[in-house]
Amino acid sequence: MEHLGLYLDHVSVGGLSAVSLTVPPGAVVCLSGPSGSGKSRLLRAVADLEPHGGQVHLGDEAQASCPAHQWRQRVMLVPADSQWWFEAVAAHFPDRARGPVPSALGLPPEVMAWPISRLSSGERQRLALYRALVREPQALLLDEPTANLDGDSTRAVEQWLLAEIRRRSLAVLWVAHDPEQIRRVADAHYRIRGAELERADDRD
């Protein structure tokens, strides 16, 4: 598969204006900022779920020139609060992914046979990440992917995500709160200040 970067060019949505950003393939760019500053809306704009200004490219391909559902399949947003609409866990996955889930996720091997109602919020979140990855996107938009996890599983999920990101050379925009997490996963870190993004230097 081709390795494609994600390019934001003067994207405006909500309170944010003219956000330009490059996410190289295989790299994690973290976004942070106070709640309500528009991080999630920016991810929604990149996934083309909200009307917005500016351009987004995946490699050479412009967002607007790609049918919307194909774009979202390639540039996949995993929301902070995932939704499950069938009764069984397995029904949300394509046939080829209904086997055992990766052990790094810390889920019991038979979780695919469970009803959704049996999952905790942390288990849902981990399964949502797996559900997104099995669809083989080329870029990932992660909205606080470890918000409902405790310390140990946070580390395990981070490591699994980073390994997958490197192996598949995914371009990743990762919204995070925890400075420790940002230090662990980010290749670059931007903070939202007012209507703009500013490069954050985490070494200080």
Added chain:
Amino acid sequence: MTVIDLAWWKLGVAALLVLALAAASLWQRLGIAHSLLLASVRTCVQLALIGLVLEALFASAHLYWIVLLALVMLLVAGREVVARQPRRLRGPWAFGIGTGAMFVSSFSVTALTLLVIIGPSPWYEPQYAIPLLGMMLGNTMTGIALSLDRLNDTVWRQRTVIENRLMLGQPWREAVEDIRREAMRSGMMPSINAMAAAGIVSLPGMMTGQILAGSPPTVAVKYQILVMLTFTVGTGFGTVLAVSWGSRRLFDERERLRLDRLEAARP
């Protein structure tokens, strides 16, 4: 067989019973007296007026008068479809989609029934055309209103699920397919239930009316069968169109869920 004409004062006896019910409701504080009385007055006035209109129409039988009456019926039904959706599309869309779907399905099925099956001459003979179209519009209206109401309401309630499905790369049609199915079902259920119960649980009104008016029951039954089959078809096609246009309008050209196109629900 001759029909016994009803004297107007005898209808007054029936009206007195309604008044008695209203009094009982007031006494028991059931809160239906107001709408009961209003609806009763409306039914008397509206039916008396349509009786006069039909008498005049049968006497002249010009096509343009019939078309005019049909259009008035269509517009009133279109308004009713809008009124029955607490959460509806903004702007002219709610009226346009409901009325358009009713127009396409009821008018074409009624015309087909008149031309091919009943075959009066001329084909628009008001004695056949107007009652058929009226009943067809009434049924189609109910189906379309129920289905659009269910569609808009369910999409609004399940907005986060729909958006999550879109995020996973599903085309908009797939992201709402079970909601469309549900909306379709709720629009069609009254017609399907009516057909299943006809003759056993209930004697349909039109057939009963024809028998009261002196038609042989076998003829009345044939008309009733014709009417129920064609109504179901009219309602079905109308509901298909309404659900398809209505759900399309909830998404834009980039397959985004656009709930800003729905009005806030009224109580």
